[in-house]
Amino acid sequence: MKNKYDVLVIGGGPAGAIAAKTAVEKGLSACIVEKRPAIGAPVRCAEGIGKEALHEFIEPNPRWISAEMTGAAIVAPDGFLMKLESKFAGNKVGYILDRKFFDRELVWRAAEAGADVAVKSRASAPIMENGCVKGAKIESCGQITKVSAGVVIAADGVESKFSRWCGIDTTVPVREIMSSVQYLMADIDIDAHTTVFYLGNEIAPEGYLWIFPKGERCANVGIGISGKKSGEGHRAKDYLDRFVKKTFPQGKAIECIAGGVSVCQPLDCTVADGLIIAGDAARVVDPLTGGGIYNGMYTGRLAAEVASECIEKCDVSKTALMKYDKTWRASKMGKAIERNYHIKEYLIRQPDTKLNEIIHSVSKLNLSDFTTLSLIKEIIRVNPKLMLELGTLAASIR
Ligand SMILES: Cc1cc2nc3c(=O)[nH]c(=O)nc-3n(C[C@H](O)[C@H](O)[C@H](O)COP(=O)(O)OP(=O)(O)OC[C@H]3O[C@@H](n4cnc5c(N)ncnc54)[C@H](O)[C@@H]3O)c2cc1C
8 A cells, every 4th residue: 555546445345446446447546445354254235236237337257146036026014925027127136146256356356457455454534634635544453554645435335434534424314224134044945046025014114124045045034124113122133033933944044244224315415625425435325225236336436437537637626526426416326316215215104004005906917127117117007096195206207
C-alpha cells in the first residue's frame, strides 16, 4: 500500500472490487483496503443473482457458480405452493454463487488490472481538509498509515461507518433492518434447480424465508424478518429453527451466518466533497428482495467512472460528484429500488389472508417469465383493487 492514490476504495466486497477495477482501467491508481483477513469470508449472503445481472459484469465460471436455477416457487401462508417454471430472465435468481470464490475473483481481477489490495487493513478515520475528504487513516497490525486520495469510494457494506465519520447521516430505522440468519444445509430433499420463497406472518414476519439450492442435496436455508419483530423467543433464528426442524428433520447445518440487510430507501445523498458512497453503504439494496450484489457492482462501477471524470477535470467537489448520485437514481436500478420500496411497504402491512388471496390469484396464470417486475405487474392485473391500494405507484408499474 502506498501513501497516495487517485482512488482509495474502502471495502473489498462486490462494490469495492468493481470500483477499483474500473478506476485502474480508466488509467487511475487505486487501492482497495479490506478490514477482514481474507476477501470473501465469512459469507453473509444467500448468493442468488439474476443471469443477466451477472453477465453484465463477468462471465460465469463453474469455480464460483454453485448451481443454476430453472424455476422458482412461492409458498403462501396457507401452504399453497405456486410454481414458476421459467426461461429465467429473473433478477433475483438464475445462479446461486459461491461468494467465497466469487468475491475473490472480482478482487483478483481488480488486482490483475493494476489495483493495489491491502487485507487486514481497516479504514479507521477519514482525512479531512476544509470539509473535503482527502483520504483515510488505515490501521493494519497495530500501525496507522495515512493514505491520501483524489476521491475516496466508501464501499464498506451494510455496517458502513466511513460515511458517518465524514458527517453523513447513515441511520437506518430498526424496522427497516432485516434481521437475517442462514444455514448452509446438507443432506436435505430439495429440487436442486428451484428457489423457494415462503411468505407469511407466522413463518417470517415482514420478511421471507428462502431455500436457495447449492447442489443436489445442499442449500442455503435462511430467513429475514423485520428488526422490529425480533425479540426474546421470536428472533430470526427461532423462526428458522422451527422451519428447519419441521421441513428438514434429517438435515445437517454445516454453516450458520447472521447479518443485517437494510430494506430502507437509499441515503438522501450518496456523495460529499471528495467522497462517493457505493453498494450497501449507500443503502441501495433492493428493499423488496434484499438483493444487493448487482446493485453493489453497478454503483461501484459508476462511482469509479464519475471519480475518473472529476479527477481529470480537477474538480472532486460534491457538486461535481453529484453526477454519480443523479445517474444511479435515474437508472433502471434506481427506479426499481424506488418502486420496490413502496411495494414492500404495502406487502408487509397485509394480513396472511390477503397474501393468500394474491398468491392464489397469480397462480392461475401461466407465467413464463419470473422477474420481480413481471410478477408485480401480474399481481396488479389480476387484483385490480390493488391499483387503488397502491395509489399512483401502480400507474408507474403498468
Ligand atoms: C443473509 C443475507 C442474504 C443475502 N442474500 C442475497 C442474495 O441472495 N442476493 C443478493 O444479491 N444479495 C444478497 N444479500 C445482500 C448482499 O450480500 C450485499 O448486498 C452485497 O454483499 C453488497 O456488496 P457491497 O460490496 O456493497 O458490501 P459487502 O459485500 O458487505 O462488502 C463490504 C466490505 O467492506 C469491508 N469493510 C467494512 N468496513 C471497513 C473498514 N472500515 N475498512 C476496510 N474494510 C471495511 C467489509 O469487511 C466487507 O468485506 C444478502 C445479505 C444477507 C445479510
